[in-house]
């Protein structure tokens with residue numbers, strides 16, 4: 046359970062779970078979300094980048 050709380054942030058106001066971090070499909074490392082210059086997920090371990098289409 047503690048592991049999940051590191052990756053997800055539960056918003057009690059809206060009752061929604063926000064994704065804090067996601068795991069890299071290439072190396073399994075934790076990816077960080079960057080908004081600029083374009084919305085994307087970036088893995089600091091291997092440099093894998095996944096562009097987000099859901100968020101602007």
Ligand SMILES: [Zn+2]
Pocket residue numbers: 069070071072073074088089090091092093
């Ligand atoms: Zn990676």
